[in-house]
Amino acid sequence: MTNETAAVQPRSTNLFAILSIIFVWFAGLFGLIFGYIALSQIKRTGEGGRGIALAAVIVGWIYIVGWLIFFIAIFAIAFAQS
Incomplete structure (x- = not known):
């Protein structure tokens, strides 16, 4: 009986996942x-980087909501003074 072990190839990280966490x-x-492109590709190809892409999506939505709240506050202040 031989004890052969298969070489395990490390999964590569999806390029869009890396770009998403940088760009966010x-x-x-x-x-x-x-981030959404990366999640789609990761689901299809099985590459690594799902956590990175998911973090970028979450931070991206926080970014968008933060800017929306900021602009709503600016407009509310501007119109309250007029």
């Missing part, structure tokens, strides 16, 4: 879009 800190919308 500089341009939240692009990070959000790249």
Whole structure:
């Protein structure tokens, strides 16, 4: 009986997952879009990086909601004074 072990290939990380976590800190919308693209590709190909893409999607939505709240507050202040 031989004890052969198959070489385990490490899964590569999806490129869009890496790009999404980088872009989400500089341009939240692009990070959000790249995150969704990465999640779609990861589901199809089985690549690694799902956690990275998911983090980018979450941070991207926080970014979008934060800007919406900011603009609503600015408009509310502007119209309250007039």
